[in-house]
Amino acid sequence: MDRETGRPGTGLRTDPRTPSARVSHPPRPRLPQGVAGAPPPPAARRPRRRGLRLSAAVGVGLLLAGGGIVAVDRLGQDRAATPLTPAGRALAAAEAGRPAALADLEALIGERRQRVRREPADRGSWAVLGAALAERAARSGAPGAYTEAERALQRSLAQGGTPDVRALTGLAVLAAARQDWAGAVRWGEAARDRAPGRAAAYRVLLEAYTGTGDAKGADRALERLRKVRPGPVAEVAAAWVHRERGWREDAEATVYDAAARAATPAERAAALSRAGDLAWERGEAETALARYEGALRAEPEHDGAAAGRARALAGLGRSEEALTAWARARAAAPRPGYAVESGELLLALGRSGEAADHFALARHQAAALARDGVRQEQVLGRLEADHGDPAEAVRLMADEHRRHPGPAASGALGWALHKAGRSAEALPRLRAAVKDGPNTAQPAYHLGMAHLVLGERGAARRQLTRALRLAPEFSPLHAERARRELAALGEPAWGPPPA
Secondary structure, eight states: OOTTSOOOOOOOSSOOTTTOOOOOOOOOOOOOOTTHHHHHHHOOOOOOOOOOOOOTOOOTTEETTEEEEEEEEETOOOEEEEEHHHHHHHHHHHHHHOOOOHHHHHHHHHHHHHHHHTTTOOHHHHHHHHHHHHHHHHHHHOTTHHHHHHHHHHHHHOOOOSOOHHHHHHHHHHHTTTTTTTHHHHHHHHHHHHTOOOOOHHHHHHHHHHTTHHHHHHHHHHHHHHHHHHHHHHHHHHHHHHTTTTTTTHHHHHHHHHHHHHHHHHHHHHHHHHHHHHHHHOOOOHHHHHHHHHHHOOOTTOOOHHHHHHHHHHTOHHHHHHHHHHHHHHHHOOOOHHHHHHHHHHHHOOOHHHHHHHHHHHHHHHHHHHHHHHHOOOHHHHHHHHHHHHHHHHHHHHHHHHHOOOOHHHHHHHHHHHHTOOOOHHHHHHHHHHHSOOOOOOHHHHHHHHHHHOOOOOHHHHHHHHHHHHHHOOOTTTTHOOOOOHHHSOOOOOOOOOO
């Protein structure tokens, strides 16, 4: 699809990636409940009776209604409504391709641990345990969780016979959490081929194909996900695909609709957190803050929403609150990127000693995750480029770019090259990140700074202006630098060229 003209049905009339472009917007999406001005949620729809016979042992094909399982016989008559236990809710969510509440996920892990102790040859229970552990590892980021999940999943496969599709899907989720996108594709395709109608495989394949730069594969996975499991989960995934391609109006409309239709607190938190990300990236810090806080009300342990709230508070100048929010995000998930961002806020506040401690924490956390098989090139490359050894950043990001070429890796490698004094070499990579990646402020800022070092004042002015138009407070450290450089560049000369 031609990015210069938008995509059919979006209502775009000009390039959506240009901040000054005038666009014809689609109808304003419905705001989620709990946000000022939002309508009440629509009444829950009664599930259609499809005459399916449910499996109580596995939970496949569960029809969720009011927090219970409604078993339907062949004649389509309700037989019973049995309230779900926390472990049952997590299992039902997994089978339906939905996110589970973290507390329910913990309950399922505890229940399956007991079961495999009693029945160590139970292949299905090992698969469920491993998949739940993989989901928890992906969402908690805790070192050690990844290895524990892998052992359980491999134990399921070691029982012999036809591989359990839940083990295959769990291995795909685990590979994606480790940023091993090729492995995630391999395991995800195996799970898809084993059970083509199961939504969970398409969820992880969508992320994996995006990680490998396979746009056509991502489109196919999204199309299948929407067919086998239409609803909020598919729409949140679709919103992020739209965002990655610069289709911002599509992304916003889709994610707001997903939040309004969410059936569980975990679904609502996922949608609202994504809505917050989109608002933050277009420079609307107040709106982003409201979305993140809504996500945290739905799921207090949602680390992505906690981190987003910290960014929004910093952007609004509420620095001490932002530092407290960063501590909450780090407690929810010890991701080294969070320590880098909180360190940069401290650096912007002139607290360089505390910032150094946060950068040291980021390196410590990255090393612990690397021992657990989690790739850390992206976060370490950023840390070394801006606050360490740029030559080491080049090495790290060159390796990442070889493994997973794409706009993100290209931009990160370009920035590392620029910081290492190789701005001319960096320029094509930084241009590619702006052209092919999401329409966000940081790539434009990086490109503008490279143009500035090369003496290309007009191009530097355009890109730095673009970055600040997209998000005036995109970084507590770099946004201020962009403003200083623009002020030093001054206004362009409008007179006739010299004779």
